[in-house]
Amino acid sequence: xxxxxxxxxxxxxxxxxTYLAAxxxxxxxxxxPPNVRILRLPCTGRVDFNLIIKALEMGADAVVVxxxxxxxxHYTAGNYHARRRWILFRELLETMxxxxxxxFFSWISAAESxxxxxxxTEITDQIREMGPYTAYHxxxxxxx
Amino acid sequence: MSExxxxxxxxxxxxxxxxxxxxxxxxxxVKPGYCLYVELxxxxxxxxxxxxxxxxxIKEFVFPHHEAICRYHFSGHTVETEDxxxxxxxxxxxxxxxxxxxxxxxxxxxxxxDYEDKFYTERRKATTVVTLACQAHDDxxxxxxxxxxxxxxxxxxxLLLAVPGGYEVRCLTDxxxxxxxxxxxxxxxxxxxxxxxxxxxxxxxxxAFLQARYDDPMWADLALxxxxxxxxxxxxPTCHCFDIVDExxxxxxxxxxNWDCCQFAMFTQHASGHNPRSGQSQRxxxxxxHKFRIYPExxxxxxxxxxxxxxxxxxxxxxxxxxxxxxxxxxxxEVGV
Amino acid sequence: MTGQLRERCRRLLQDxxxxxxxxxxxxxxxxxPHPIFVxxxxxxxxxxWNEQCMANLTTYLTRDAVKALGKPAIVVKGCDAxxxxxxxxxxxxxxxxxxxxxxxxxxxxxxxxxxxxxxxVHVPAAADxxxxxxxxxxxxxxxxxxxxxxxxxxxxAERFAYWRExxxxxxxxxxxxxVCPTCYCPxxxxxxxxxxxxxxxATVKANFAWxxxxxxxxxxxxxxxxxxxxxxxxxxxxxxxxQSLARAADEHFGYRxxxxxxxxxxxxxxxxxxxxxxxx
Numbered sequence: 239x240x241x242x243x244x245x246x247x248x249x250x251x252x253x254x255x256t257y258l259a260a261x262x263x264x265x266x267x268x269x270x271p272p273n274v275r276i277l278r279l280p281c282t283g284r285v286d287f288n289l290i291i292k293a294l295e296m297g298a299d300a301v302v303v304x305x306x307x308x309x310x311x312h313y314t315a316g317n318y319h320a321r322r323r324w325i326l327f328r329e330l331l332e333t334m335x336x337x338x339x340x341x342f343f344s345w346i347s348a349a350e351s352x353x354x355x356x357x358x359t360e361i362t363d364q365i366r367e368m369g370p371y372t373a374y375h376x377x378x379x380x381x382x
Numbered sequence: 383m384s385e386x387x388x389x390x391x392x393x394x395x396x397x398x399x400x401x402x403x404x405x406x407x408x409x410x411x412v413k414p415g416y417c418l419y420v421e422l423x424x425x426x427x428x429x430x431x432x433x434x435x436x437x438x439x440i441k442e443f444v445f446p447h448h449e450a451i452c453r454y455h456f457s458g459h460t461v462e463t464e465d466x467x468x469x470x471x472x473x474x475x476x477x478x479x480x481x482x483x484x485x486x487x488x489x490x491x492x493x494x495x496d497y498e499d500k501f502y503t504e505r506r507k508a509t510t511v512v513t514l515a516c517q518a519h520d521d522x523x524x525x526x527x528x529x530x531x532x533x534x535x536x537x538x539x540x541l542l543l544a545v546p547g548g549y550e551v552r553c554l555t556d557x558x559x560x561x562x563x564x565x566x567x568x569x570x571x572x573x574x575x576x577x578x579x580x581x582x583x584x585x586x587x588x589x590a591f592l593q594a595r596y597d598d599p600m601w602a603d604l605a606l607x608x609x610x611x612x613x614x615x616x617x618x619p620t621c622h623c624f625d626i627v628d629e630x631x632x633x634x635x636x637x638x639x640n641w642d643c644c645q646f647a648m649f650t651q652h653a654s655g656h657n658p659r660s661g662q663s664q665r666x667x668x669x670x671x672h673k674f675r676i677y678p679e680x681x682x683x684x685x686x687x688x689x690x691x692x693x694x695x696x697x698x699x700x701x702x703x704x705x706x707x708x709x710x711x712x713x714x715x716e717v718g719v
Numbered sequence: 720m721t722g723q724l725r726e727r728c729r730r731l732l733q734d735x736x737x738x739x740x741x742x743x744x745x746x747x748x749x750x751x752p753h754p755i756f757v758x759x760x761x762x763x764x765x766x767x768w769n770e771q772c773m774a775n776l777t778t779y780l781t782r783d784a785v786k787a788l789g790k791p792a793i794v795v796k797g798c799d800a801x802x803x804x805x806x807x808x809x810x811x812x813x814x815x816x817x818x819x820x821x822x823x824x825x826x827x828x829x830x831x832x833x834x835x836x837x838x839x840v841h842v843p844a845a846a847d848x849x850x851x852x853x854x855x856x857x858x859x860x861x862x863x864x865x866x867x868x869x870x871x872x873x874x875x876a877e878r879f880a881y882w883r884e885x886x887x888x889x890x891x892x893x894x895x896x897x898v899c900p901t902c903y904c905p906x907x908x909x910x911x912x913x914x915x916x917x918x919x920x921a922t923v924k925a926n927f928a929w930x931x932x933x934x935x936x937x938x939x940x941x942x943x944x945x946x947x948x949x950x951x952x953x954x955x956x957x958x959x960x961x962q963s964l965a966r967a968a969d970e971h972f973g974y975r976x977x978x979x980x981x982x983x984x985x986x987x988x989x990x991x992x993x994x995x996x997x998x999x
Contacts, residue, residue, distance in 0.1 A: 287931070287935055288908075292928075308991070315989055324995070325967065326935070326971070326986075327938075329966070329967035330934055334882045335875045335880070338997075343997060343999065377886070377927055380924065418888070438952065448920040606756050609778070610897050612890075627912075638920050641921070648906075662784060697894050697898045697950035
């Protein structure tokens with residue numbers, strides 16, 4: 239893999255927990271790689287699977303979806319709905335041969351800034367090792 | 383006396399065209415039971431026997447289902463645009479069916495009558511059509527009802543006819559002659575053109591019928607089983623409707639020209655929400671009226687070559703032919719059948 | 720069975736029990752059975768039943784033009800009848816406002832449709848009446864996800880390459896969507912354009928997104944009738960995608976769409992105990 243490859247990671251995060259964890263990480267001056275682009279959504283229940291596909295289409299090398307721990311959803315059950323959806327969605331991606339080891343899910347509460355820091359660091363290293371998601375980028379550029 | 387190319391020489395010729403950098407398209411069996419016109423990567427992909435006709439049509443090589451016509455990007459409060467040029471690639475369509483080739487002169491009317499659609503005309507100019515006359519037909523074929531036939535020459539640059547051991551080559555245009563120059567030898571035998579399907583409907587009577595019975599209740603009955611998909615139009619050699627869409631992001635994107643189909647409810651949906659063709663019966667009527675009355679009234683040719691793809695690809699067995707049969711003799715229309 | 724079916728429908732129409740029979744009739748174009756709508760007792764002789772009755776007629780139940788015809792009797796195979804359960808669960812049909820005629824079926828299509836190998840509904844469940852007998856010796860059914868499991872033997876890269884080829888052929892005619900009984904949205908997500916969610920261009924990228932979307936919107940809802948794959952003009956094997964989601968629903972939640980109307984649909988519900996191993 240080329241030395242200067244910097245992974246593009248898109249993170250869809252819940253407004254009520256992981257977003258605050260990332261905020262707290264900043265306030266606490268916790269360092270982690272700048273490779274992650276954070277998109278704030280009201281809840282993981284709002285993360286339509288099409289957003290994940292869209293991120294890959296637009297050149298992401300990895301996608302992170304992160305929200306509140308089970309039982310902690312601001313809207314009571316959004317994360318439970320999301321969990322069920324991902325269980326099924328991952329199987330579809332497996333069948334289509336989409337690299338599910340580039341799509342990450344996590345529960346990170348507003349207090350867990352360290353978990354956020356560690357996770358993003360780890361994912362960035364892992365994707366840097368794996369290289370860009372060339373297969374998906376290729377289909378995104380093919381016009382026919 | 384005729385010109386002949388040996389059976390085994392034809393793949394070699396295809397390979398030669400590929401080696402010259404031409405884009406070559408032809409029928410290919412992509413999976414069992416599915417023969418489609420595809421862009422050939424090698425001559426081995428070409429299939430010339432064992433099927434009635436491919437399930438799609440050659441129109442996609444002159445009128446692709448997706449074409450970028452302009453790119454745009456936003457910078458501040460201005461938009462910069464950049465026109466896309468029509469591609470300049472010499473292409474050969476080999477093994478086209480006569481009903482596919484005949485669609486091209488029909489489409490020429492539409493794409494040149496008031497505005498020349500360069501994306502179409504440039505491609506068309508750079509295309510040589512090598513047609514293979516049909517040896518067989520099925521129940522869906524009705525080319526003879528539209529004054530065509532298994533060896534119709536309309537739209538072809540070269541017509542190949544199967545003879546024992548090879549193909550008789552009839553070059554019809556200079557483009558065709560250039561392609562086969564020096565590749566054939568003169569022989570005594572000439573090909574026998576097999577009979578086409580029987581003539582089943584008379585377009586003249588249909589036109590009169592369509593003029594007289596625009597509001598006939600039969601349309602509602604005929605359309606009941608239509609599901610409103612685009613399988614008929616997208617595999618039709620002559621259907622040519624398209625939609626212009628902008629696809630992109632907040633930074634910019636691309637204006638594209640995509641196939642569209644009159645059977646979709648969205649096709650005529652206005653921004654206000656009003657839809658002048660709100661029901662499937664109106665959409666079915668439009669399809670038939672356009673092909674057999676509106677287009678001929680405007681351009682003097684029927685918008686159909688009798689290939690039968692609409693019937694073969696229809697999920698519920700509803701083709702132009704079955705509809706024409708219903709309308710042909712002004713016979714009493716059976717409920718829902 | 721055709722004779723019995725015609726007599727039954729004649730009586731239903733004569734008695735005014737139903738206003739229309741949605742059944743199969745021989746098409747003038749290819750001599751194959753295709754959907755017909757019979758509204759007069761005199762026309763029931765157009766109805767037929769044979770091994771070529773492929774279409775899943777339940778897709779018509781949610782269509783306005785068909786609803787306008789009045790109370791329907793509908794002819795279903797066992798596999799088709801499962802869609803009725805899903806439509807009822809999702810409040811799309813009033814099951815009591817229709818008469819369901821189930822046809823005992825040993826399999827359809829020549830060669831046999833792939834779904835028939837693993838069929839376990841030779842006699843339609845939840846029909847108001849069944850015509851014909853359960854086939855005597857059909858042999859043991861194949862395991863339900865055999866085709867998928869074989870496909871999953873390929874490496875992920877091979878699978879991706881396979882779908883890339885399939886997606887490249889897609890012409891976006893949406894026959895798969897229109898023929899599907901559970902694709903009943905008045906406006907499909909791919910037709911939404913203010914803003915557009917999915918590109919309508921038939922590029923590999925957009926076709927990939929379309930097929931992911933089509934399949935996933937059927938998650939826990941697809942009943943495996945296989946119509947999408949049968950009608951695809953370019954032969955895209957959507958059945959594999961549907962199977963992968965059906966298997967996931969089965970394995971993770973013990974749920975099979977269209978088999979039990981009392982069970983809440985898995986999408987739209989959730990469980991506190993849902994198990995997974997991939998969330999950090």
